[in-house]
Amino acid sequence: xxxxxxxxxxxxxxxxxxxxxxxxxxxxxxxxxxxxxxxxxxxxxxxxxxxxxxxxxxxxxxxxxxxxxxxxxxxxxxxxxxxxxxxxxxxxxxxxxxxxxxxxxxxxxxxxxxxxxxxxxxxxxxxxxxxxxxxxxxxxxxxxxxxxxxxxxxxxxxxxxxxxxxxxxxxxxxxxxxxxxxxxxxxxxxxxxxxxxxxxxxxxxxxxxxxxxxxxxxxxxxxxxxxxxxxxxxxxxxxxxxxxxxxxxxxxxxxxxxxxxxxxxxxxxxxxxxxxxxxxxxxxxxxxxxxxxxxxxxxxxxxxxxxxxxxxxxxxxxxxxxxxxxxxxxxxxxxxxxxxxxxxxxxxxxxxxxxxxxxxxxxxxxxxxxxxxxxxxxxxxxxxxxxxxxxxxxxxxxxxxxxxxxxxxxxxxxxxxxxxxxxxxxxxxxxxxxxxxxxxxxxxxxxxxxxxxxxxxxxxxxxxxxxxxxxxxxxxxxxxxxxxxxxxxxxxxxxxxxxxxxxxxxxxxxxxxxxxxxxxxxxxxxxxxxxxxxxxxxxxxxxxxxxxxxxxxxxxxxxxxxxxxxxxxxxxxxxxxxxxxxxxxxxxxxxxxxxxxxxxxxxxxxxxxxxxxxxxxxxxxxxxxxxxxxxxxxxxxxxxxxxxxxxxxxxxxxxxxxxxxxxxxxxxxxxxxxxxxxxxxxxxxxxxxxxxxxxxxxxxxxxxxxxxxxx
Numbered sequence: 223x224x225x226x227x228x229x230x231x232x233x234x235x236x237x238x239x240x241x242x243x244x245x246x247x248x249x250x251x252x253x254x255x256x257x258x259x260x261x262x263x264x265x266x267x268x269x270x271x272x273x274x275x276x277x278x279x280x281x282x283x284x285x286x287x288x289x290x291x292x293x294x295x296x297x298x299x300x301x302x303x304x305x306x307x308x309x310x311x312x313x314x315x316x317x318x319x320x321x322x323x324x325x326x327x328x329x330x331x332x333x334x335x336x337x338x339x340x341x342x343x344x345x346x347x348x349x350x351x352x353x354x355x356x357x358x359x360x361x362x363x364x365x366x367x368x369x370x371x372x373x374x375x376x377x378x379x380x381x382x383x384x385x386x387x388x389x390x391x392x393x394x395x396x397x398x399x400x401x402x403x404x405x406x407x408x409x410x411x412x413x414x415x416x417x418x419x420x421x422x423x424x425x426x427x428x429x430x431x432x433x434x435x436x437x438x439x440x441x442x443x444x445x446x447x448x449x450x451x452x453x454x455x456x457x458x459x460x461x462x463x464x465x466x467x468x469x470x471x472x473x474x475x476x477x478x479x480x481x482x483x484x485x486x487x488x489x490x491x492x493x494x495x496x497x498x499x500x501x502x503x504x505x506x507x508x509x510x511x512x513x514x515x516x517x518x519x520x521x522x523x524x525x526x527x528x529x530x531x532x533x534x535x536x537x538x539x540x541x542x543x544x545x546x547x548x549x550x551x552x553x554x555x556x557x558x559x560x561x562x563x564x565x566x567x568x569x570x571x572x573x574x575x576x577x578x579x580x581x582x583x584x585x586x587x588x589x590x591x592x593x594x595x596x597x598x599x600x601x602x603x604x605x606x607x608x609x610x611x612x613x614x615x616x617x618x619x620x621x622x623x624x625x626x627x628x629x630x631x632x633x634x635x636x637x638x639x640x641x642x643x644x645x646x647x648x649x650x651x652x653x654x655x656x657x658x659x660x661x662x663x664x665x666x667x668x669x670x671x672x673x674x675x676x677x678x679x680x681x682x683x684x685x686x687x688x689x690x691x692x693x694x695x696x697x698x699x700x701x702x703x704x705x706x707x708x709x710x711x712x713x714x715x716x717x718x719x720x721x722x723x724x725x726x727x728x729x730x731x732x733x734x735x736x737x738x739x740x741x742x743x744x745x746x747x748x749x750x751x752x753x754x755x756x757x758x759x760x761x762x763x764x765x766x767x768x769x770x771x772x773x774x775x776x777x778x779x780x781x782x783x784x785x786x787x788x789x790x791x792x793x794x795x796x797x798x799x800x801x802x803x804x805x806x807x808x809x810x811x812x813x814x815x816x817x818x819x820x821x822x823x824x825x826x827x828x829x830x831x832x833x834x835x836x837x838x839x840x841x842x843x844x845x846x847x848x849x850x851x852x853x854x855x856x857x858x859x860x861x862x863x864x865x866x867x868x869x870x871x872x873x874x875x876x877x878x879x880x881x882x883x884x885x886x887x888x889x890x891x892x893x894x895x896x897x898x899x900x901x902x903x904x905x906x907x908x909x910x911x912x913x914x915x916x917x918x919x920x921x922x923x924x925x926x927x928x929x930x931x932x933x
Contacts, residue, residue: 255412256413257294257414258293258300258412258415258417259275259292259293261412262292266305267304267305267407268302268303268304268305270305270309271304271305271308274288274345275289275292275345278341278342278345278346288345288349288377292349292414293414294414296352297353297356297357297414298351298352298358298414298415299349299352299359299372299416299418300348300415300416300417300418301347301349301382301418301420301424302348302418302419302420303344303419303421303422303424304419304420306421307421307423308344308423309326310422310423311422311423311425312328312340315340322336343425344423345377346376347376347377347380347382347425348420348423348424349376349377350374350375350376350382351374352374352716353374353718354718356373358415360411361403361408361409361418364384365383365384365579366386366596368384368385368386368387368578369383369385369658369659369665370383370384370578371383371577372384373714373716375710380426380428381577381710382397382398383397383398383399384396385397385398385399387659393405395408397420397424398424398426398666399665399666400422401424402421403419403420403421404418404420426666426667428668429669430462430465430670430671431505431668431670431673432459434664434667434668434671435450435453436459439451439454444512445511445662446511446512446662446675447522447523448515449507449509449510449567449570452530452566452567453507453571454526455526455530455557456556456561456563456567457556458567458571458609461609462505462670464670465502465503465669466500466501466502466503467502470500471500473732473733474498474500478732479727480732481494481496481497482495485723485748487768488746488769488907489748489766489768490797490907493722494719494723495724495748496719496720497725497727498705498709498711498724498725498735500709501705501733501735502670502709503573503670504573504574504575504576504707504708505574505575505609505670505672506571506574506575506671506672506674507671508654508656508676508680509674509675510676510679510680515533518536520532520533520536530556534552534563537562537563537566537681538552540679541683542679542681543565543566543682543683544684544687545684546684546687546782547782547783547891547892550562559610559611564610565610565611567610568610568611569608569611569613569680570608570680572606572608572615573609573704574606574705575670575671575707575708576672576707577665578658578659578663580707580713581604581617581619581626581656582603582604582618582626583602584602585713585761585864586759586760586762586864587599587600587602587860587861587862588642588859588861588862588867588870589642589862590862590867591867597621599621600641601618601632601643601644602618602619603616604616604617604697604698605696605778607778608682611892612779612894613682613779613781613891614690614778614780615682616628616629616630616631616690617656618630618653620644621643621644622643622644622645623644623647625659626655626656627654627655627656628654628680629654629686629689629690630653631653631689631690631692632646632648633646633647633648634933636931636932637931638839638843638931638932639839642859651689652678654676654677654678655677656674656676657674658674660674660675662675663675686781687781687891690781690782691780691781691782691784691921692919693919694916694917694918694919694922694923694930695780695781695918696915696916697915697916697917698760698761698763698913698914699764699765699914700712700713700761702775702776702777702778704737705735705737706736706749711749712751713763714751721751722751723749723750723751724749725746726739726741726749726765726767728743728746728747729741730743731743738775738776739773739775739776740773740774741767741772741774744769744770744772744906745767746768746769747765747766747771747773748765748768749765750765750766755864756863757863757864758793758870758871758876758879759913759914760861760913764911764912764913765910765911765912765913766909766910766911766912767909767910768906768907768908768910769901769906770903770904770906771799771801771899771900771910772900773899773900774812774897774898774899775896775897776896777896777917778917779893779894780890780891780919781891782891783889783890783891784888784889784919784921785919785920786886786917786918786919787883787885787886787917787918787923788805788815788883788884788885788897788916788917789881789915789918790803790819791857791858791871791879791880791881791882792819792880793879793911794825794878794879794880795822795878797822797907797908797909798820798821798822798908798910799822799901799902799903799905799908799909800818800819800820800821800901801819801910802900802902803815803819803884803885803898804898805884805885805895805897806895806896807895807896809896812896812898815884815885816884816885819884821909821911824878825856825878825879825880831845831848831849831852832845832854832856832880833845834875835872835873846932850883854882854883855880855881856871856872856879856880856881857870857871857874857877857879857881858870858871858872858879858932858933859871859933860933861879861914881916899912
């Protein structure tokens with residue numbers, strides 16, 4: 223019954239279209255070559271599809287049709303299904319939805335409304351509009367990572383993915399996993415776009431995670447039955463049904479979440495910072511497979527009433543929890559946050575939907591070149607808090623790991639003359655391999671969720687906490703905000719002004735868009751999506767704010783109790799401001815953390831004691847020690863500058879990078895810590911800057927046997 227649910231979801235999406243303009247057919251191409259529409263109309267293989275284009279409007283509010291759109295100027299990627307593909311799709315719709323039609327033809331629909339809905343499903347899913355600032359996608363422009371998504375969405379505002387890692391079939395390409403592109407009829411160049419012939423209609427279910435999970439349970443579909451039963455029993459289905467914040471949608475449509483059209487009032491850039499169009503919700507679930515549970519003596523098809531007590535007992539017997547930090551009950555009140563099964567289950571869920579190519583980001587790490595080869599350099603990782611009780615989870619990839627892992631903590635070659643690479647990994651620190659390349663990975667059928675299989679049980683045990691608590695935790699500023707991932711804001715690779723500068727809606731005057739962020743009325747905060755530039759930042763992007771800013775963010779949890787340093791990395795320029803930092807657990811009464819920091823002061827200012835590295839390691843170490851005594855550190859060796867395989871934040875002769883030590887003291891894993899950054903100047907154009915933060919345990923920064931590395 224998934225198609226029926228999908229049609230409801232698709233119709234809801236279609237009703238929210240905001241395109242009101244008519245297509246200006248006076249600017250159609252008049253050259254001898256074909257537009258997308260004229261090519262389709264000339265070839266019998268697409269006769270049904272071309273007819274559909276004549277019947278489907280651009281949006282609910284427009285009288286123009288998709289046929290008119292594809293005859294006008296533009297850059298359209300069209301995944302055009304053949305007549306046979308459409309016939310097969312109608313056959314499937316008829317079999318799964320007999321209440322829609324009496325037979326598998328267009329004449330058999332029970333109402334015109336139902337026929338229109340199917341027409342729209344076929345057409346809207348098949349077209350990507352690249353706008354004025356990007357080209358249509360030819361196959362050599364497709365994402366390289368298997369199952370990665372196109373930078374731009376289709377007309378339903380959903381991302382299509384590309385499956386290209388197919389053993390024995392090097393030229394095969396599939397859209398959304400199972401829709402093959404013709405081997406011969408692809409990359410058909412038209413005046414206003416590219417056509418790829420499809421041998422199957424692209425029609426993802428696009429239902430919510432809750433609906434998908436319920437259907438797996440109803441059908442007893444093997445794969446993730448145990449996890450699905452746990453999610454249901456823990457009362458997470460309502461959460462997993464969330465797709466979009468309709469209150470934000472309504473305010474945005476009414477113009478109550480304005481853009482910032484005159485950036486140069488507060489910043490030194492011109493242009494517009496655009497407010498996000500939507501506020502979507504998303505989730506990622508990492509799940510042990512049913513085959514794993516069978517190996518542990520559990521029967522996934524057993525009723526929840528008998529299976530879940532056994533699962534909870536397995537968690538208890540195998541100590542899949544922290545003996546030091548976790549307190550829990552073991553009754554059958556699985557929806558209680560104090561319940562062991564609830565705590566174990568929620569550690570498998572992140573509050574953001576992460577596609578396969580965004581589990582980690584390869585952008586500007588030392589030695590990496592974005593040359594399209596997919597070759598990796600040094601390891602990269604992300605740290606995120608999980609759902610439920612806030613606990614830290616690490617996502618990691620290196621060339622040596624041969625895959626992406628959760629909570630992997632390997633040995634590293636991070637000496638002053640090291641390579642920065644992984645040298646090995648102890649068995650108790652390997653973690654769980656994410657099956658993002660597995661056929662079991664579910665990345666397209668749910669509109670708000672991805673599910674990835676893992677090859678080992680996942681839990682926040684004492685061992686995991688201790689492993690994570692023995693390493694420096696560095697996190698990009700945008701990783702603090704799940705909304706940035708869910709709404710395709712962070713490192714969006716589609717060119718154009720609408721993705722370059724993204725406004726943070728003001729939490730006082732506009733909308734509390736980012737749950738972990740608060741600001742005062744005078745703050746104008748913008749995300750600089752700078753992946754196209756060689757900026758010396760982690761992932762090249764950065765966050766800025768202008769005005770008399772006051773910003774407060776919630777930080778990720780520390781993995782275990784201990785003494786930590788909080789560090790704030792800055793690329794200094796004369797454009798920056800002076801800020802005072804506050805830090806603590808009471809957001810309404812945060813104590814001051816150190817003296818104000820002048821972000822415009824260059825690294826070689828006498829107050830810092832910075833000197834460039836020399837050939838004398840002992841002298842370099844002494845400089846590092848003296849700088850720490852002054853409350854600063856050089857930039858990280860592992861953060862490279864895109865376009866260079868040698869220059870880094872630490873070694874740069876051009877850029878001024880420093881890490882400011884803003885707090886040193888005890889921290890608890892079960893407390894939420896807040897960092898407030900406040901301007902102490904009256905100048906509205908002196909900028910706030912945020913690239914990345916670090917939480918570093920005392921065991922790392924004050925280790926007498928192994929000093930903290932420069933990476």
